[in-house]
Amino acid sequence: CVLKASQKRRPLSRLLEQLLRNLEKRDPHQFFAWPVNDNFAPGYSNIIKRPMDFSTIKQKIDDNEYKSLNCFISDFKLMCNNAMKYNKPGTVYHKAAKRLLHAGLKQLTPQKLRPLGDILT
Numbered sequence: 351c352v353l354k355a356s357q358k359r360r361p362l363s364r365l366l367e368q369l370l371r372n373l374e375k376r377d378p379h380q381f382f383a384w385p386v387n388d389n390f391a392p393g394y395s396n397i398i399k400r401p402m403d404f405s406t407i408k409q410k411i412d413d414n415e416y417k418s419l420n421c422f423i424s425d426f427k428l429m430c431n432n433a434m435k436y437n438k439p440g441t442v443y444h445k446a447a448k449r450l451l452h453a454g455l456k457q458l459t460p461q462k463l464r465p466l467g468d469i470l471t
């Protein structure tokens with residue numbers, strides 16, 4: 351029996367892919383899907399020193415750069431906090447980031463993750 355490519359993935363990578371898909375559902379406008387472009391966000395790269403977005407997180411999963419769930423969660427928080435730093439409160443992006451962070455962290459609580467078993471230890 352030959353395993354499909356996805357089944358050959360490391361257990362942590364497969365879990366992170368699943369968590370990422372669930373987080374992306376909370377970004378219906380895809381504001382966080384790709385790196386923020388300085389042409390649409392003046393001065394962004396001067397203000398935000400460590401940009402992060404869902405496509406970069408996906409690439410890091412595929413490159414096995416995440417050694418733990420916490421590193422994955424840190425990048426998710428970085429992505430949301432970048433948006434809350436650059437965009438003023440009340441803007442569509444600041445509000446979207448706050449909602450995404452709140453909804454995302456609720457999906458990443460120990461209670462929600464415990465059923466996924468010992469691959470997190």
Ligand SMILES: COc1ccc(OC)c(-c2cc(C(C)=O)n3cccnc23)c1
Binds near residue numbers: 381387390433437
């Ligand atoms: C209006 O449609 C889009 C499409 C993609 C975007 O970022 C990938 C953004 C976007 C995303 C952001 C963020 C996340 O700060 N942003 C800030 C200022 C101006 N534009 C954006 C908006």
